[in-house]
Every structure is written in structure tokens, then in C-alpha cells.
Amino acid sequence: MKAEKCKGFKDLTPDDMRAFRLVEDTFRDCCLGWGYDEIRTPTLEYLYLFTSVGTLTPNMLEKVYSFLDWDGWSGERVVLKPDGTIPTARYYINNNISGLARLFYVTNLFMFEETGKKSREKWQCGAELVGVNNALADIELLSLSVDVIRQLGLSDIKIKLSHAGLIKALLDGLELSTEEKMGIFTRILEGDSAALDILKMDKPETAEILNLLLGLKGKSSGFLKNIKALSEKNLANISESLDNFICIVEKLEKLGIDYRIDLASGKGFEYYTGLIFHLLIGQTVIGGGGRYDALIPQMGGQTTPAAGFAFYIDQLMKLIEPESLAELDSNKILVSIAADEMEEGFNLAEILRDFGYIVVLQLEDENKTDCGWLLEIANEAQKFILTDSGSGDITKTDDVCDILKLLGCVEDVA
Numbered sequence: 001m002k003a004e005k006c007k008g009f010k011d012l013t014p015d016d017m018r019a020f021r022l023v024e025d026t027f028r029d030c031c032l033g034w035g036y037d038e039i040r041t042p043t044l045e046y047l048y049l050f051t052s053v054g055t056l057t058p059n060m061l062e063k064v065y066s067f068l069d070w071d072g073w074s075g076e077r078v079v080l081k082p083d084g085t086i087p088t089a090r091y092y093i094n095n096n097i098s099g100l101a102r103l104f105y106v107t108n109l110f111m112f113e114e115t116g117k118k119s120r121e122k123w124q125c126g127a128e129l130v131g132v133n134n135a136l137a138d139i140e141l142l143s144l145s146v147d148v149i150r151q152l153g154l155s156d157i158k159i160k161l162s163h164a165g166l167i168k169a170l171l172d173g174l175e176l177s178t179e180e181k182m183g184i185f186t187r188i189l190e191g192d193s194a195a196l197d198i199l200k201m202d203k204p205e206t207a208e209i210l211n212l213l214l215g216l217k218g219k220s221s222g223f224l225k226n227i228k229a230l231s232e233k234n235l236a237n238i239s240e241s242l243d244n245f246i247c248i249v250e251k252l253e254k255l256g257i258d259y260r261i262d263l264a265s266g267k268g269f270e271y272y273t274g275l276i277f278h279l280l281i282g283q284t285v286i287g288g289g290g291r292y293d294a295l296i297p298q299m300g301g302q303t304t305p306a307a308g309f310a311f312y313i314d315q316l317m318k319l320i321e322p323e324s325l326a327e328l329d330s331n332k333i334l335v336s337i338a339a340d341e342m343e344e345g346f347n348l349a350e351i352l353r354d355f356g357y358i359v360v361l362q363l364e365d366e367n368k369t370d371c372g373w374l375l376e377i378a379n380e381a382q383k384f385i386l387t388d389s390g391s392g393d394i395t396k397t398d399d400v401c402d403i404l405k406l407l408g409c410v411e412d413v414a
Contacts, residue, residue, distance in 0.1 A: 006116075006120075007116025007117075007120075008113055008116045008117070008118065008119060008120030008121070009119075009120060009121050010119065010121075015325070016317065018325045019317040019320045019325060020123070020313060020317055022152070022320060022325060023125070023152065023311070023313050023316045023317060023320070024106050024125060024313070026148060026151050026152050027104075027106070027125040027148050027311065028104070028106070028125075029151070030144060030147050030148045030151055031104040031127055031144070034102070034140070034144050034147075035102055036102040036103060036104045036127055036144075037101075037102060037103055037104070038103075038104055038105065038106075039088065039091060039103050039104070039105050040105060040106075040107065041081070041084075041087035041088065041090070041091055041105065041107065042081075042087070043080060043081060043108075044069070044078045044079070044080065044081070045078065045079060045081045045086070045087055045090065046076050046077070046078055046079075047064070047066050047076075047077040047078060047079050048076075048077075049086055049087075049090055049299060050064065050079060050082065050083070050086060052298050052299055056082065056083065056086075056270065056271075057186060057270050060082060060083075060111070063082070063111045063112045063113070064079045064080070064082045064110075064111065064112065065079060065080040065082075065110050065111075065112055066078070066079045079110075080110035081107070081109060081110065082109055082110060082111050083109065084105060084107050084109060084124050084126045084310055085126065085128060085271075085292065085295070085308055085310070086271075086295070086299070088103055088105065088126075088128045088130075088308070089128075089130075089295050089296050089299055089301070089306070090299060091103075092130055092296060092301065092304070092306075093296060093299060093300060093301035097130075098131075098302070099131045100129075100130070100131040100132055101128075101129075101130045101131055102127070102128075102129055102130075103127070103128045103130065104125070104126065104127040104128070105125070105126055106123070106124070106125045106313075107123070107124060107125075107126075108121055108122065108123050108124075109121070109122050109123075109124055110122075119314065122312065122313075122314055123312075123313035123314055124310045124311065124312060124313060125310065125311050125313060126289075126308060126309060126310035126311070127141065127144060127145075127308055127309060127310075128306060128307070128308035129141055129306065129307050129308060130296070130304060130305075130306040131304060131305065131306070132305060133274075133291070133293055133305030133307075135244065135247040135248045135251055136251070137307060138248055138274070138275045138291060138307055139248065139251050139252065139255070141289060141307055141308065141309050142159065142252065142257065142277060142309075143255065143257070144309075145279055145287065145289070145309050145311070146159075146257060148311065149279070149281070149286075152316065152319075152320070153321070154281055154316075154319055155281075156281055156282050157258070157279070157280075157281060158258075158260065158279070158280040158281070158282075159252075159257065159258065159259040159260065159277055159278070159279060159280075160259070160260050160261075160262045160277065160278040160280065161245075161248075161249065161259050161260065161261050161262065161275065161276070161277050162261075162262060162263045162264070162275075162276040162277070162278075162290075163241060163244070163245045163263065163274060163275055163276065164185075164272040164273055164274060164275075164276055164290065164291075165240075165241035165244065165273050165274045165275075165291075166238060166241040166242055166245055166263075167185055167188055167263065168181075168185060168241075168273070169237050169238040169240070169241045170238055171184060171185060172237065182270060185270075186270070188263070188264060220249070220253065221246050221249040221250045221253065223261075224242060224245055224246045224249065224261075225246060227242070228242050228243070228246070241274070244274060244275070245275070248275055249261070259277075271292045271294065271295045271298075272290040272291065272292055273291055273292055273293045273294050274290065274291030274292075274293065274307070275290055275291050275307070276288070276289075276290035276291075277289060277290060277309070279309075279311070281319055284315055284318075284319065285312070285315065286311060286312055286315045286316050286319070287309060287310055287311035287312055287315075287316075288309060288310070289307065289308050289309025289310060290307060290308075290309075291305070291306070291307040292306055292307065292308070293305040293306065331356060331357050331358055331372065332357070332358040332359075332360060332370065332371045332372055332373070333352060333357050333358065333359050333360070333371060333372070333373040333374070333375055333407075334360050334362055334371040334373070334374050334375070335348070335349055335359055335360065335361055335362060335375045335376075335377065336362040336374070336375070336376045336377065337361065337362075337377045338377060338378050338379040338383075339379075340379055341377045341378070341379055341383065344377060344383075345361075345377045348375075348377065348400060348403075349361065351404070351409075352407070352409070355404075355407070355409040357407070371389060372388075372389050372390065373386060373387065373388060373389060373407070374386070374387040374389060375387075375403070381398060382396040382397055382398050383398055384396070384397050384398065384399075384400060384402070384403050386403055386406060386407075
């Protein structure tokens with residue numbers, strides 16, 4: 001029998017985990033600093049949460065891991081959760097939360113991939129701002145996401161903006177079924193220009209405005225205002241969404257946050273109702289989010305606006321420079337203990353751990369090159385020998401207090 005892992009899944013090595021923890025800890029610290037509270041939802045959720053109208057697209061639902069959770073003669077179909085936002089919305093409803101809630105999470109998600117060559121398990125860290133609908137809330141989420149990226153030391157940040165409410169408002173004026181409108185909506189977000197062909201004959205003015213919007217690549221709020229002027233006579237129903245979009249990009253400009261308008265960049269979820277944004281480093285998509293005001297009521301909750309975003313940890317890990325991880329080992333001490341000094345060595349190791357140091361006991365001829373300090377406890381007069389791995393400085397002493405002072409555990413009192 002071969003000891004193989006499942007296709008589409010991967011082991012995270014110690015180096016992988018150092019990068020993972022750096023991303024996770026940075027994200028958590030930023031969220032806490034912005035006043036968000038951490039939650040954790042179950043790995044299994046009921047399937048019906050994800051089949052509600054306006055939650056996941058049919059294409060995504062075809063790829064969920066679903067099975068019957070048997071309970072006597074009856075059972076509910078459950079899924080390995082494929083999304084982090086819907087379980088958070090369910091948490092909000094289940095716990096009878098009302099009003100404003102700032103929540104964040106770190107979780108793994110599962111999506112079937114036929115070949116098994118691509119990842120079937122993905123890690124995300126996400127933040128959700130529930131209970132308020134205004135441009136400032138969307139700006140807060142965008143600013144928080146930029147803060148995380150900067151705290152990770154990453155540059156070349158790109159933000160692509162789309163607006164689901166604007167596209168849906170244009171399509172609502174057409175005599176199409178809900179399924180037809182959602183099909184065109186999805187195709188537009190995916191950049192399929194042929195989706196407009198159905199509009200050109202019956203609603204040429206709508207097709208013209210959509211063509212103008214889809215052509216806005218990297219333009220400013222001024223171009224959105226020009227489109228508003230063009231559409232006021234024939235397409236008054238898009239005014240509210242267009243005003244919201246203009247308000248958001250104007251605030252981003254005032255804050256000096258660079259962005260690019262790209263309406264055909266919102267691929268992902270049907271539940272978005274307003275702003276959609278994607279985050280990139282270079283050409284790598286590292287996250288995204290948007291406003292989903294209709295999701296909570298569609299899941300059985302009260303009318304509650306909400307918005308959120310998520311980072312793709314797997315992608316961020318690939319961008320972390322090895323130098324950024326070296327700092328994680330600066331408090332690590334490799335301790336070598338002489339055979340008859342075991343009791344003193346273990347006691348000192350315990351003291352150092354209490355002071356926050358990582359203490360690794362040297363076994364046999366083990367040589368750990370990632371330790372900031374080497375401490376030898378020898379059977380001789382000056383039994384403590386401390387070496388600074390960085391500078392190469394060596395200190396020998398018979399007093400354990402000298403070691404603690406050198407490591408900054410206690411103050412050196414004159």
C-alpha cells in the first residue's frame with residue numbers, strides 16, 4: 001500500500017507554515033486594529049444555504065463537495081464549505097445579531113476540480129462589515145485590505161473596481177426573465193462582449209451605455225460623471241447605482257488610493273449587489289470582495305446590508321520573500337546540554353521559554369542554522385557559553401543571571 005495524499009490537496013511544509021503564519025498574523029493584527037472581532041465557522045454547512053437564490057453561481061455549485069449527513073431515517077445534505085461569506089451571514093442570523101458587526105475569519109474552503117492537478121482545498125482570510133450601507137463602509141474595507149498588503153511589505157498593489165448594482169440596474173429595464181438577466185450579468189462580469197448582442201436590437205441606448213462602461217479602463221470619476229449626464233434622459237433607473245460608484249471613487253481619489261475601473265472584472269459571486277473589487281500584486285489576483293446587501297434577507301434574516309472581502313492565502317504565501325521569514329527565528333535558541341547537566345539545562349530552558357524564547361534542545365550532532373543564539377551548558381568552571389549567531393560574539397560565564405541579562409530577560413542593575 002502506498003502512503004499517498006489525496007489528489008488536489010497538499011501538505012504545508014515548515015517553510016510553508018512560516019509564510020502562512022506571517023500572512024495570518026498580519027491579517028489578524030490589522031483586523032483587530034480596525035476593530036473587527038474574530039469568528040470561526042464549521043467546516044460542514046447545510047447545502048441549502050448555498051443553493052438559495054443569489055448565493056453561489058450554478059457553475060460553483062456543480063463543484064461543491066456534497067453528501068448526505070445521515071440521521072436515522074432522514075438527513076440533510078451538507079457541503080464542505082466552498083465560501084467564507086455565506087457561513088458568516090448564517091452566523092449573523094443564527095446569533096440574532098442586530099445592527100453593526102465587524103467580523104473576520106481564517107478558514108479553509110473546498111471546491112472539486114476534475115483533474116486533481118489543481119488545488120481542491122484553499123485557504124482564505126476574510127473580513128465582513130455587516131449592518132451598514134454607505135460609501136464610507138466600502139472605503140473602510142478597501143483601506144483595511146490595502147493596510148494588510150502594506151504591512152506584509154508587498155508593493156505594486158492594484159485595485160480593480162466593478163459595480164454589480166450598476167450592471168443589474170441596466171439589465172432590469174429589459175424584458176428578460178431572471179435567468180436570462182443573470183446569464184447576461186455573469187457573462188458581462190467575465191468580459192464576454194457578445195453578451196451585449198441581445199441588447200443592441202431592442203435596447204440600443206442600454207447597449208451603448210454598457211459599451212461605454214465596459215470601455216472604462218483605469219478612468220477617473222470624471223468619466224463616470226460624463227456617462228451619468230448621457231444616461232439621465234433615457235436611463236434614469238441607473239442613477240442611484242452610478243451616484244454610489246462615483247461617490248466611492250471620489251473618496252478613493254481623496255485618500256490617494258490608486259484604482260482602475262474595470263466592469264468586466266467582477267467574476268465570482270451572484271450575491272454581489274454593489275461595489276465589487278479585486279486586489280492584485282503585479283498580475284496575481286490575491287483577493288477581492290464587494291457589497292452583498294440582499295444576501296442575509298435571502299437566507300432568512302432581516303433586511304441587513306453587508307459587504308466584505310477575502311485574501312487568498314495560498315497566493316499571498318508565494319509572494320512572501322524569504323528575508324521576511326528570517327525575523328521569525330530571531331528569538332530561537334539552540335541549547336546543548338552536557339550529560340550530567342541535564343537538570344540545570346532543562347530548568348534554564350523552561351525559564352527562557354517563560355521569557356518568550358523558542359528553545360530547541362540539541363540532539364546528537366543536530367545543527368540548526370536558523371537559531372539566533374547557541375547556548376552550551378558544559379561540565380566545566382564557566383559552564384554557560386552563549387554565542388550570538390549573527391555577530392559571532394561568544395560569552396562565557398558561571399552565572400546564569402549573566403545569560404539572562406545578555407538575552408534581555410532581566411535588567412542589568414549597576
